[in-house]
Amino acid sequence: MTLTASHPGFLSPAGVEIVFVLVGLVTLGAALVTVTTRQLVHAALWLVAALGGVAVEYLLLTAEFIAWVQVLIYVGSVVVLLLFGLMLTRAPIGRSPDADSGNRWVALAVAVAAAATLLTVVIDAFRSTWIDVEESVAGSSKVTGTALFRHWVLPFEALSVLLLAALVGAIVLSRRHGQKGSDR
Amino acid sequence: MHLVYPATLAVLLFCVGLYGVLARRNAILVLMSVELMLNAVNLNLVAFDVWLRDSLHAGQALTLFTIAIAAAEIGIGLAIVLLVYRNRGSSDIDRLRDLREGTGPPQDGSGPGSADEKSLAPATDNAAGSGSDQGTSAGRQHA
Known part of the structure; x- marks a missing residue:
C-alpha cells in the first residue's frame, strides 16, 4: 500500500469511491444483522463482518496501520471476548425469542430520528469537500x-x-x- | 474521495449501534452495539484526519487510543456482566432494576415486596449455580 504514494495506485479515484461505497454497504448490512438477529452467536459472527468492513474502509482511506490494529484488536480479541462472554452466560444456541426488549419500536424511532438529523447536517456541511487519497499515504506505520x-x-x-x-x-x-x- | 461517503457511513453505523443499545435485552448484545458506535466514531476520526492532513496526526493517534480504551472497556464490561450473571442467574438488563427509584407509577410503587417480585432477587434464580455462590451471597449479606 505504500506504493500508492509513488505511482498511481491500484485503484483509480473513482474506483476507490466505488469500492468504498460497496464495502460500506456490506458493513452496514452486517451491522444491521448484528443488531436485529435473534441468534446470539450469529450476532457476534456478523459483528466480525462489520468490523472487518470498517478495517477495509481504513485501508481505502490509506490509514493502513489503524486497519491492521483494527483487525488485530477488534476482530482478534474483542469478538473472541464477546463469544467467551456469550458462552459463559449460557446463551441459547438457537433462536432466542426475547433477544429484543419491549421498547424496540421506540428505539427504532429514536435511531431513525437521529440518523435523519445527523445525515441532514453532515451532508449539508460536507457537500463540497473532497479527500485527497492519492497524494500520499496518511497513515503508514512509519508516519503513525x-x-x-x-x-x-x-x-x-x-x-x-x-x-x-x-x-x-x-x-x-x-x-x-x-x-x-x-x-x- | 468525497468526504460525505465516510461521514455518511459513520452516521449510519452510529445509528445502527444506537438502535442496538436501546432495543437489545441481553447485556452482551448491548456491548456489541456499543462497539459498533465506537467504530463509527473511529471511522469519522480517520476520515477527518486524512482530510485535514494534520502534521500531528491527532485523528489517527486518537483512534489508536480509542481502540485501546474500547478493549479495556469490553474487558471490564464482560467481567461485570459475568459477575451479574453469577449472582443473579440472568444477564437481561430489563430485569436488573434494583436501583430504580421507588416512587414510580402507582402500579409499581405499592411497596418493596412487589418490586422484589418483579425484579430478579439476588441469588434466588441461581439453582443451577454452585454452592459457593450461595455461600458468597450469604456471606455478603452478613458483612
Missing part, C-alpha cells in the same frame, strides 16, 4: 509511529497505565471470592 512516539508519548504511557488498571479490575471482578465467607 513517528507521530505517536514524538508528540503523543505522554497519552500513550497514560494509556498503558489505564490498561493495567483495567486488567487488575477485571481480575478483581471475576475472582471467585468467598471460599470462607466474604473476604471483601
Whole structure:
C-alpha cells in the first residue's frame, strides 16, 4: 500500500469511491444483522463482518496501520471476548425469542430520528469537500509511529497505565471470592 | 474521495449501534452495539484526519487510543456482566432494576415486596449455580 504514494495506485479515484461505497454497504448490512438477529452467536459472527468492513474502509482511506490494529484488536480479541462472554452466560444456541426488549419500536424511532438529523447536517456541511487519497499515504506505520512516539508519548504511557488498571479490575471482578465467607 | 461517503457511513453505523443499545435485552448484545458506535466514531476520526492532513496526526493517534480504551472497556464490561450473571442467574438488563427509584407509577410503587417480585432477587434464580455462590451471597449479606 505504500506504493500508492509513488505511482498511481491500484485503484483509480473513482474506483476507490466505488469500492468504498460497496464495502460500506456490506458493513452496514452486517451491522444491521448484528443488531436485529435473534441468534446470539450469529450476532457476534456478523459483528466480525462489520468490523472487518470498517478495517477495509481504513485501508481505502490509506490509514493502513489503524486497519491492521483494527483487525488485530477488534476482530482478534474483542469478538473472541464477546463469544467467551456469550458462552459463559449460557446463551441459547438457537433462536432466542426475547433477544429484543419491549421498547424496540421506540428505539427504532429514536435511531431513525437521529440518523435523519445527523445525515441532514453532515451532508449539508460536507457537500463540497473532497479527500485527497492519492497524494500520499496518511497513515503508514512509519508516519503513525513517528507521530505517536514524538508528540503523543505522554497519552500513550497514560494509556498503558489505564490498561493495567483495567486488567487488575477485571481480575478483581471475576475472582471467585468467598471460599470462607466474604473476604471483601 | 468525497468526504460525505465516510461521514455518511459513520452516521449510519452510529445509528445502527444506537438502535442496538436501546432495543437489545441481553447485556452482551448491548456491548456489541456499543462497539459498533465506537467504530463509527473511529471511522469519522480517520476520515477527518486524512482530510485535514494534520502534521500531528491527532485523528489517527486518537483512534489508536480509542481502540485501546474500547478493549479495556469490553474487558471490564464482560467481567461485570459475568459477575451479574453469577449472582443473579440472568444477564437481561430489563430485569436488573434494583436501583430504580421507588416512587414510580402507582402500579409499581405499592411497596418493596412487589418490586422484589418483579425484579430478579439476588441469588434466588441461581439453582443451577454452585454452592459457593450461595455461600458468597450469604456471606455478603452478613458483612
